Amino acid sequence: MGIGGIGRALMLAGVLLVLGGCASTRDFSSVKKLDAATPAAATPAEPHVLQLVVMPPDVELSVLTAGGMTEPNAAWTQTAKSLLVDQLGGAEALRGKKLVRFEPPAAADPNGAVLNEIQHLHRAVGNAIVMHKLAVPLPTKKDRFDWSLGQEVAVLHDYAHADYALFIYVRDSYSSAGRIFTQIAAAALGVGLAGGQQAGFATLVDLGTGNVVWFNFLVDATGDLRDASGAADTVKNLLHGMPQ
């Protein structure tokens, strides 16, 4: 464990974005409006209701120790996952769409491996967007937003019968008592030490093409996923600006 390249990019982007300590988001989109991935389904008499599959949130909550290490906490993570799923179900930004919850594939499902890999791929692509669009923008990505999870999402399209997939990734840390003590001690000496922080992103993927149609990066020094109201705020922030 420890902080790998991805974690560093996330922290760097966080440092660039966080000003004044409250929630801050940056979003990018490649479409203005969401359309059905399978237009054949829509007729003028019966307009197609957009179907959106909500992927299991990729979340990890941890304790920030006095020395600045993050130590994953299983109990908090478990709570945060179920709170996030609950809050996503009633989110304002998702109103008017038919939400499908992603159920893990059966062990014998021949597409099980691909469905799993798509979720890991989202983690990699999302972190690449943070790195190359936000933290250290690549010249070739400056004026365009053209990331994709690739054609293989067709498997997810067929599995969940959805037009779009919503992915959530959050890494959230909370200062331990020791960290708070060192922060205060450092502040007395005029040195600013970072405390716990919430950083994450929401990604909307067109299951017809695999393209990332919308991406929202969130960093929040006060976000808290350990209770329902904190989770509601986090979901609101994560879905802020999502195209309809």
Place this chain on the structure above:
Amino acid sequence: MSTWRRAALAMLIGLCPATAAPAFDALSPSLPTNYSPPDGDTEGGLWMASRQAEEEIAHSPRRIADAALETYLRDILCRLAPEYCSQIRVYVVRTPYFNASMMPNGAMQVWSGLLIRMRDEAQLAAVLGHEIGHFLRRHSLERARDLETKTSLLTLFTLGLGGAVAAGGVAPAVAQGASGGAQLAALGSLFAFSRDHEAQADKYGVQLMAKAGYDPAQAAAVWRNLVDEQNASGEKQDGSSYFFATHPDPASRLETLGGYARELGGQQTIDAGQAHARYFAAVGAHLPGFFADELHLSQPGRSEHLFKQLLDAKFAPGVVNYCLGEVSRKRDGGKLSDAALAYYQAALGYPDAPPEAHRAIGLWKLKAKQLDEARQHFTAYLEQAPQAGDRDMIDYYLGLTEKAP
């Protein structure tokens, strides 16, 4: 005691097996049986991270999902630590380097490069026993706690120095030096801690394999093989063996492991012949693929040593001879030398010879204008590998063999 004196004493002990060996101070587990940690603490967090990593390995395309091979490895693990059998899961991953690792939650990874470097089941048991040693002593947890303590102390120490400077008690340059020293000390002790764990896992591994009825001397043999392979590679520093990086110096390790084996002695109750047959039955079907991975690494010195060892151990002689031919051919820049030809021909003397041996000899014969023989070998290749991707190419060569010289 000075170093040379200690070395001389060690040599004396080594030379005189009659000398009473010191009693083996057996290790006991710190992990309770059927244990899972509470979700809220450090260990719970480690297990959660392990579960995620395990999930990824379980679904990885690199995993070799061969139920028979996994069962075979699990059987060895259960023989080594019967009380913990239900807590251990094993995954074989196709990666051509020597390594096995254990996660805090009992999920073990065994790399394919390790499976072609074991000569028999006892050697495999030595490596698996070492990994169980880490598991039973909860080394991951100790390391996580140690890391937390040291980084925290370091931060507090640095802050304390800052306070002393601010109060005018310590000159800034002195404080800077002290802070750097503390960081170095912390870093050094982190590595030392890891080496202590490795030494302990080594000892635990030998203890478990001896108790299970394996020959404990095979633990040292594993390392001797690796050291020999390293020497044969001609590489100065080992870049490819992940084990060497944080593990104790191989020479002293050999010595220590040999010492444990002598102390333990014990009854070797596992039939070596049967164990060898079991091992070969479990990994045999995968050997051609694993060997191909080894060849792709383009490390002729290392590969040649390995394959010659496997030849001595009578492991899949047809495939191994073919691989030695390939190593020889690649080393000579793709030219077909007599040495390579001899290996390919030797391969054909065994029932497990790969069809590619015929292709290689066919090419050699074509070049030497021995057209009849070339034709025979190319024809045999296409008969044995009708789906060969280079069929068109071989048909073209067959055409060449029919033209009158």
